[in-house]
Amino acid sequence: MESSTAPTVSAGHGAGPAPVDLLRRLRARGAGDPVTHVERVPARVGVPAPWPAWAPPELRAAFARRGVVAPWQHQAEAATLAYDGGHVIVATGTASGKSLAYQLPALATLLADPRATVLYLAPTKALAADQLRAVAGLELEGVRPACYDGDTPRAEREWIRRHSRFVLTNPDMLHHGILPGHAQWSGFLRRLAYVVIDECHTYRGVFGSHVAHVLRRLRRQCARFGATPVFVLASATSGDPATAAGRLTGLPVTAVTEDASPRGGVTFALWEPPLLPPDSAAPAVPAQAAGDHDAATTDLVQVRRSALRETADLLADTVAEGVRTLAFVRSRKGAEVVAANARRALDDAVPGLGGRVAAYRGGYLREERRELERALLHGDLLGLASTNALELGVDLVGLDAVLICGYPGTRASLWQQAGRAGRSGQEALAVLVARDDPLDTYLVHHPEAIFGAPVEATVLDPANPYVLAPQLACAAVEAPLTPADLALFGDGAKEAIDQLVEAGALRQRPTGWYWRHRERPEVDLRGEGGAPVCVVESATGRLLGTVDGGSSHFLLHPGAVYLHQGISYVVDDLDLADGCALVHVEEPDWSTHARDVTDLSVVSVRSYVDAGPVGMFLGEVDVTSQVVSYQRRRIATGEVIDTRPLDLPTRELRTVAVWFTLSPRSLASAGVQQADVPGALHAAEHAAIGLLPLMATCDRWDIGGLSTALHPDTEAPTVFVYDGHPGGAGFAERAYGTASAWLRATRDAIAECGCESGCPSCVQSPKCGNGNNPLSKPDAIRVLDVVLENLPA
Ligand SMILES: [Zn+2]
Ligand SMILES: [Zn+2]
Numbered sequence: 187m188e189s190s191t192a193p194t195v196s197a198g199h200g201a202g203p204a205p206v207d208l209l210r211r212l213r214a215r216g217a218g219d220p221v222t223h224v225e226r227v228p229a230r231v232g233v234p235a236p237w238p239a240w241a242p243p244e245l246r247a248a249f250a251r252r253g254v255v256a257p258w259q260h261q262a263e264a265a266t267l268a269y270d271g272g273h274v275i276v277a278t279g280t281a282s283g284k285s286l287a288y289q290l291p292a293l294a295t296l297l298a299d300p301r302a303t304v305l306y307l308a309p310t311k312a313l314a315a316d317q318l319r320a321v322a323g324l325e326l327e328g329v330r331p332a333c334y335d336g337d338t339p340r341a342e343r344e345w346i347r348r349h350s351r352f353v354l355t356n357p358d359m360l361h362h363g364i365l366p367g368h369a370q371w372s373g374f375l376r377r378l379a380y381v382v383i384d385e386c387h388t389y390r391g392v393f394g395s396h397v398a399h400v401l402r403r404l405r406r407q408c409a410r411f412g413a414t415p416v417f418v419l420a421s422a423t424s425g426d427p428a429t430a431a432g433r434l435t436g437l438p439v440t441a442v443t444e445d446a447s448p449r450g451g452v453t454f455a456l457w458e459p460p461l462l463p464p465d466s467a468a469p470a471v472p473a474q475a476a477g478d479h480d481a482a483t484t485d486l487v488q489v490r491r492s493a494l495r496e497t498a499d500l501l502a503d504t505v506a507e508g509v510r511t512l513a514f515v516r517s518r519k520g521a522e523v524v525a526a527n528a529r530r531a532l533d534d535a536v537p538g539l540g541g542r543v544a545a546y547r548g549g550y551l552r553e554e555r556r557e558l559e560r561a562l563l564h565g566d567l568l569g570l571a572s573t574n575a576l577e578l579g580v581d582l583v584g585l586d587a588v589l590i591c592g593y594p595g596t597r598a599s600l601w602q603q604a605g606r607a608g609r610s611g612q613e614a615l616a617v618l619v620a621r622d623d624p625l626d627t628y629l630v631h632h633p634e635a636i637f638g639a640p641v642e643a644t645v646l647d648p649a650n651p652y653v654l655a656p657q658l659a660c661a662a663v664e665a666p667l668t669p670a671d672l673a674l675f676g677d678g679a680k681e682a683i684d685q686l687v688e689a690g691a692l693r694q695r696p697t698g699w700y701w702r703h704r705e706r707p708e709v710d711l712r713g714e715g716g717a718p719v720c721v722v723e724s725a726t727g728r729l730l731g732t733v734d735g736g737s738s739h740f741l742l743h744p745g746a747v748y749l750h751q752g753i754s755y756v757v758d759d760l761d762l763a764d765g766c767a768l769v770h771v772e773e774p775d776w777s778t779h780a781r782d783v784t785d786l787s788v789v790s791v792r793s794y795v796d797a798g799p800v801g802m803f804l805g806e807v808d809v810t811s812q813v814v815s816y817q818r819r820r821i822a823t824g825e826v827i828d829t830r831p832l833d834l835p836t837r838e839l840r841t842v843a844v845w846f847t848l849s850p851r852s853l854a855s856a857g858v859q860q861a862d863v864p865g866a867l868h869a870a871e872h873a874a875i876g877l878l879p880l881m882a883t884c885d886r887w888d889i890g891g892l893s894t895a896l897h898p899d900t901e902a903p904t905v906f907v908y909d910g911h912p913g914g915a916g917f918a919e920r921a922y923g924t925a926s927a928w929l930r931a932t933r934d935a936i937a938e939c940g941c942e943s944g945c946p947s948c949v950q951s952p953k954c955g956n957g958n959n960p961l962s963k964p965d966a967i968r969v970l971d972v973v974l975e976n977l978p979a
Contacts, residue, residue: 203507205453205615208587212503212617216460220496223456223633229613232448235262240269241290242297248324249286257286259446265290268380268418273437275386275419277427278445280605281583284420285320285384287442291418292380293321296329296351302379305404305415306354309388311335312552314354317384321352335359347371357389357397360404361711365664368407376411380418387421387598387644389434391888391915392653394646396711398434399657402674403664405436410665421644422602430644436674450608454616454637456630457500459491490947493621494520497571497591498527500617504587505532505543505569509615510562512582513571513589514603518547519741522749524571524591542566547573550731582606586614592621593629595879597636598644622946624876628935635880645916648676652840652913655682659691659707666698721748724758724768735765739813740780742767743832746816747778762835776818776827784811786892786906788899789840793922799852800976801900804922807843807908809890812836842914844922847902848972856968863903866965867893868956869949870932871905873966876951877932878907878917881924889917926979933970936963 203211213221234256237246257265264276264287276287292304308314314333321331331352334343336359346353347370355364364371381404383389389397401417408415419431419439428441497513501524504511513528515521522545529540544567546558559582561567588607594600600618607614618636620626629635648654658675661667672679683699686692691707692699718732719742730750733741738760742748746757748769755769789806813834818827850860858866871893878889890910897904909915921928939948944963951958 203509205587205613208504208507208509208615209453209455209617211507212500213455215499215503218460220457220460221455222458222630225454225456225633225637227452227454229451230445230447230449233259233446235259235446238262238266238269238290240266241294245290245293245297245324245326248326252323254286257290258283260442260444261286261290261446263444264288264418264442267440267442268292268416269294271416273417273419273431273435273439274442275421275427275431275439276442277387277421277424278443278447279423279449280602281449282445282447285317288380288382288384288418288420289321289324291416292352292382293324293326293329295379297326299379300328301377302351303374303377304352304380304382305360305374305378306352306382306384307360308354308356308384311337311356312555313385314356318354321354334364344370347374350374357400358711361396361400361660361709365400365403365407365660366706368664372411375408376413378408378413378415381415383417383419383434385421386419386431386434387424387427390644390646391917392650392911392913393712394434394644395648395650395653395915396657396709398436398646398648399653399661399675400711401434402436402676403657403661406661406671406674407664422598424598424644427644430646433646433648436648436676450612450614452604452608452614452616454604455618456633456636457496457617457619458627458630459493459496459619461490490622493591493619493626494523495527497589497619498524499531500589500619501525501528501543501569501571502531502535504589504615506535506539508568509586510565511569511587511589512562512585512606513569513591514594515571515573515591516594518573519749520591521545521547521571521573525569528569528571543569543571545571551729584608586612588614588616590616590618592623593618593626593879600636624873624932624935624939624948625879627939627947628877628880628931631938645920647914647916647919649678650913650915651678651682651685654678655686656707656709658682659686659701660709662686662692662699662701663706666695666700667692668698718765719760719762720766721750721755722766722768723755724770730755730769733767738762738767739834739837740782743778743780743813743816743834745778745818745830745832746780747774747776760834776820778816778818780813780816780832781829782811782813784809784890784892786810786843786908788843788897792842795925795977797976797978799849800973801847801902802922802925802973802977803843803845803847804919805843805845806914807841807906809839809841809892809908810836811839811890839908839910839912841909841912842918843906843908844918844925845900845904845906846925846973847900847904848969850903852972852976853903853969856972858965858968862960862962862965863895864893865960865962866969867895867903867905869936869944869961869963869966870969871907872949872951872954872958872961873936874905874929874932875907877935878921878928880931881920881928888915926974926977929970929973929977933967933974936970937967939963 213219261283264274267274269291276284295302318331318333329352330350332346332350334346334353334355417435421427428439431439501513515524525543525545528543533540544558562570583606585607588604590603604616607616620630693702718734719738720732721730742757742760744757748755754773756772758768760767787808791803791805793804795802815829815831817829871891875889875891888910891907893905895903909918936948944961949961949963
């Protein structure tokens, strides 16, 4: 067990120390310097612009009452483009005032045309509620903004449909409620002038592909009523936002990316937890492996202090210094563990001080979340360990320090999380704490890959047949499909319609394709995640929170230990049919780790490169996986107590994979002994999965892999990397398109790792279903060298 360093407690809890001094104190805490790089992100001076001439005085006055004297340059530019009727995306940093860019043209139009309406879409109800407060706070005559979502009382719905001219909702409600009920919304849709899509970078992968078609269905209904609304999108900083927005909406979109808002400077440190002395090397902390899909974990001897421990200590230290700190942790379990450890360390130093730290994540009830945000803003709380920026209220910016426990998967989200730091005019601190993971290790030693590289593009694939066909079915229910609709829904629409006809779902008539059934198709935008599973305390019937369907087998299997706000529960029963897990309070001294087994077969090849002894392929595959058992491990020591079988159904996945094959002879001439081929491929597969997020907006939890010395479908040594979503999400496709750059980074990450025979920073994987066995680090480099020598760049 590692010991925590007790924090030193400063006298005051007002303004904290300067970031540079704070960082100096944090790095002096232990032996050796954990900081690999410090980047000064300079303060930026704002560039204001005059109010556009078209902005009515009434609206300017309303903004002025809220403290906005003039727009920033980028706000004025985007607003004017939209007011002139162009589709526009504004993609700038956190707290750069993106909302003014769409509020200005939308509200000006509502004031000028007393009949016009605006539809605003946010990815979460919480964000829509925040935005409602902002718009309502302007107190504009006749706008009557209102949220319309699952929480809206039935009694209010009709009033909103008839009278609100600024409706705030989410894509799920648009899909399940508004579009199927378009007849009741005809008055609103007929007059629709603007569609605002906030935080549109969150619409990526399968979910993004679904939303893309929901928006096409919206455009189709508007067109039927004679309306052609202007789309205004707001995004975090992202690569090539115009293209992503074009894919999302199906329209030509102009991007505004030059951020003209002011911000305080940030001292950004890259932090690599120290290596543990060999004799004290403790097995991984139970919740160390991140990600909600975290299944099997490792039986490894951990070589570095865990990022969770390190983050918990840093959080305790900054809170003890009186610094308002937000720690981002990737897994929900991890956020609970960081908060609990920081609380304990603070209470050891000053009894009661631990109460100023809390955990925060999705799945908490809305009231709990708002209360925690309020407490942090008012300073009752000084430290919060949170899962994900998206669920946080938009006002939660201007913190003194942000700790990022593990690379969040994309540079875009890294900057978004770091952007929570920095009150205007004040310096702030951001620290990225590396996990034992090839990507994290690569990044803290290649700061140019963070600070010198553009952010990733948002990847989505509206042509995914698993998305397109059900969406066309939904569209057909709303109004028969006609040949004119084919262009709207894009590539593959005709094939998908033919399949629906063949399956008996659509009937072709002279006037179009008609939906044949009485019931609507059941289509879940959030992909295979399925409906969330409710976590209910058996004794009281109290709803503790929810877990998404995809993670439920891993996190809520019978016997699983489940943490909520630092309180430990044990699952009695997981009822998949009812979508509910029953738990009771219990704090055993073990943690639980689910394991799964996977099988894969090739269905078809879409594209390939024949490179002599090496083949690189993109195609469809079938993946079968099942959570089969879980381990119980002693929390204090990591010792495995036992492995218990589970009886959960298998899950099947038809998806897209990229794979490469090598001839046995090329491996032999590269010096890979036959007996080492499985370990070589397995190690290369792990590292390749770990590095793919450099290329696409995914993280390793979105993708899976399989490697084998002889695969029946390829008849060769093969490494597969597949999208973990039905029909694929565009990640494997992106990997195929950038194969040599991707595998080059993979090879370098392995070769540059200082370990002897493989560690979690290079070839070991926290989600390996085989307990990281066999693995051969030197042979993985040989395998990748063979691939890179033969593959055209
Ligand atoms: Zn290593
Ligand atoms: Zn593995």
